[in-house]
Amino acid sequence: MKPESLIAALYVFALAAFLGYQVISRVPPLLHTPLMSATNAISGISLVGSIVIAGSLGHDQMKVLGYPLSTVLGFVAVTCATINVVGGFMITDRMLRMFKRKELPAAKGDGKKALKG
Amino acid sequence: MKPESLIAALYVFALAAFLGYQVISRVPPLLHTPLMSATNAISGISLVGSIVIAGSLGHDQMKVLGYPLSTVLGFVAVTCATINVVGGFMITDRMLRMFKRKELPAAKGDGKKALKG
Amino acid sequence: MERFYFIEFTYLAAGILFILGLKGLSHPESAKRGMHLAEFGMLLAIVGTLLHHDIVSYELIIAGLIVGGAVGGAMAYWVPMTAMPQRTALSHAFGAFAAALVGIAEYMRHGAELEGVKMGAINLEVMLGALTTTGSLVAFAKLQGLVRGTPMTFKGQNVFNMTLLAATVALFVYTLFNPGAAAPFYAMIALAFLFGVMLVMPIGAADMPVVMSLLNSYAGLAAAATGFVLDNKVLIIAGTLDGFSGFILSILMCRAMNRSITNVLFGAFGSVKDDAAAAGEQGEMREINVEDVAVQLAYAKQVVIVPGYGLATSQAQHVVRELANSLEERGVTVKYAIHPVAGRMPGHMNVLLAEANVPYSSLYELEQINHEFPSTDVAVVIGANDVVNPDARDNPQSPIAGMPILEVDRARSVVVLKRGRGRGFSGLENPLFFKPVTGMLYGDAKESLGRLIQAVQQA
């Protein structure tokens, strides 16, 4: 790793850390569960790394079903990471879709009025 | 500028932009004047660039009092930037020192009580 | 060159979109859009990566994406909301495992020529990845009830764990200076996997949420480390965001339970349990029958419902909503009081009730509702215990002293729905149940509520 890139990476890390703190600390308790699954999904970003490895051929001797071992590990990694990403995002969406501000236009509201009036 | 460093710089820029927005938008009106002079002082950071130029010898022909022109420009830059930095920070401190939460232990408070009691 | 820039820009965009996505979560209105941004960001990052020039063949990639997508989709589609904690734990395991594998593969490929910094990053990535994987799996097993949820301890456990940790760290350092030496590297991984198990095993199921958010942040840090290994900034950004959210959440939880993280991890709770047991009963609980409760509710002006972990275990969220409806139809004002750590994960109650179509505008947080109890006719406590335990407020000796509570005991009358004399998560006795204002309605929350609804109709 070239020194320049190391430094650059550290900058990104430091700034992201601040930003993470700022942003996350503003999420209301109401949304903490979605937050958990959302960050969980985002952490599936290691998928990016996995893909490169699964697609490129390592020059390592050990072969599994004709593929270099490292490549196979890459495949497993892709699978796991994808589970994480897809699962995480879908569940988050599902949860968020459940949060509603106002009542559905249910008979309820009217019933109430009817009784009040 | 190497592509890698350009990209890295862009990352830093983007993250800093977000952070700037988050942080600044939390500053209360009470402190807007100090904020102005503080950021003004911080923008004097170009001092860093100026110093390098004032300290290194450009291989440019034009000479001013024996110094290469670019170096002299560097000197002027250092001076200006320093004015900006020192002035900005000192004035900010001076302002902030004026902000007090509670009364100074002035006769006022007592006087009040005295009258009330 | 063009390609290089294109890829890098997809990554940059992804990073920005992730941030925007999390910003969106600051309000339920903007949350959905935020998530879609984040998802789009992920898509961008993937597309960008597929163009990477090292990639020679796509079949394994495609295969992995398809299999993973199918499994992930299925999991997301079929898990009930009440199984959220387990699912998240499992998902962590997968994510962390992927990170670990990437690290291992990287090592296999350029093990020898790795220099200090990069080797350190790989070690960090692999170690965090490994222990998070097994740790999350144990957490999953406990939450799912596959293994005993109670803390599992054995003699000399701490000594063992410490030596384990020491050995792992030693190997970590050693490999730093001899990247070529494969054996120690793999040994370190093995130990890390084991350490993950040892770390979570002694922790009770109820504490899992805290542990999980911690594991969450480890998983994030592992991803960030991967970013350092591959010199890929979007990994660093995403990983860091993740690491922080996990960390902040666990802090919040601990604060709301007022315990220290160390206390959670190295559970000093066991002892407390005993003292509490020793404290024993304080007088009589007044039982009360469905009809009386129904009448109270039917003719009340304001009713506040206080859900707790019991609501989750008995899946009573929908029935609660029905009860609330029938009361509101009678003109009763119904509000829900949500304690930050009611249930077993942050926002647990909010999700359950949202699932039952309760609008979040009628969910009230601690500060918003506490001052309303005095003017509340009936407070209905459904499977909640610790979060309404007056001792936290009144008794400085109590182990949960200082933990903010919902002050239901200030209401004109209180009805508690629970199955019996069971303790809450903290294992403490709850004086509320012995107060004159309180009536106990025994039985599984769901059933009790069902009977209540009918009774209310008659009333």
Next chain:
Amino acid sequence: MERFYFIEFTYLAAGILFILGLKGLSHPESAKRGMHLAEFGMLLAIVGTLLHHDIVSYELIIAGLIVGGAVGGAMAYWVPMTAMPQRTALSHAFGAFAAALVGIAEYMRHGAELEGVKMGAINLEVMLGALTTTGSLVAFAKLQGLVRGTPMTFKGQNVFNMTLLAATVALFVYTLFNPGAAAPFYAMIALAFLFGVMLVMPIGAADMPVVMSLLNSYAGLAAAATGFVLDNKVLIIAGTLDGFSGFILSILMCRAMNRSITNVLFGAFGSVKDDAAAAGEQGEMREINVEDVAVQLAYAKQVVIVPGYGLATSQAQHVVRELANSLEERGVTVKYAIHPVAGRMPGHMNVLLAEANVPYSSLYELEQINHEFPSTDVAVVIGANDVVNPDARDNPQSPIAGMPILEVDRARSVVVLKRGRGRGFSGLENPLFFKPVTGMLYGDAKESLGRLIQAVQQA
């Protein structure tokens, strides 16, 4: 190598410290500490830079630091608080000029071998730096009263400015592709300097604050560009933070004045003035003498003081504080109502009153105080006009319609201290002065207040 890392780490640390510094400004308590962090960060960055391996001789550096430090210190030490705006403007000019010079020097040294991206960064840096320099100088001159504060316009100005801008941009683009060509580069700079003047000249002194924050953000962006040129990230961070704060502040100001930035920059305000003048007087102003005011104040329960630009011009902050004291000694509750855009720069009134030792706990913002006016016996308006103009609320036709105001006209009685019939910044007539509740106490704010204090003593 070690040195490289050391330098880079000082920069990283500096960047972090700057951020912490600005975070500190989110509360007056933490502000001081925050600033010290930022200052320490700047120190670190400087020390780090001094170790840079390109540096061969230090005499010019030392000289520059000494001279600059002395001048800067003197400026900071002697400017009165009321001259804040001017000082800031001047300081901007210096900072921007430095950025421009760095760019020029860089160009002199490796002009020819600069490729696209870097040349673009240099151009941006130099252009922004140059126009900010002259722009800020003009702003300074106007605020200091060295030149006429009123908008200076001439026929065909817009056409001229547009061509000027076009020419600058053209040269900008040209130099991108021919970095070697020095003449166009320097021509661009010259035009940029000129453009800065043209940009600010037509803007009235009162609008300067907005312009200045904009220039502030340009200065920041120039610094950020320098960061791209020198591939130095701390410059990017600091510059970006600066750029954003300037931008956000100008937005806030415009919103509070409800005008658009373009409207400020290309002042459509002139026209409005005339209409307003046309509107002319509406009835009689009721003059009222010091003694009556004194009695009103002395026997009031609650008095709210509403300071405005007039307080600044007449430097009356200390006298106000004295008046408040003597009233409080009589048991009167005194509160200060601070409008976000009272005065001529953001937080102007806060600083002035802070200077006079008014604790910020007795300064109230718009939302906090407006509902209190009905229960206020006397509202004392000191040199404020637009910020208390009821038209903004009542008259949709008014050019400032919708601008939030302090609703003093709801108070039981209002006393307005001003010199005469002078209009406010907006140049509009103010119906408040003609309302029956309102009494006018003519004269310079400082003098009137002085007389008031004595009268109160007697009362």
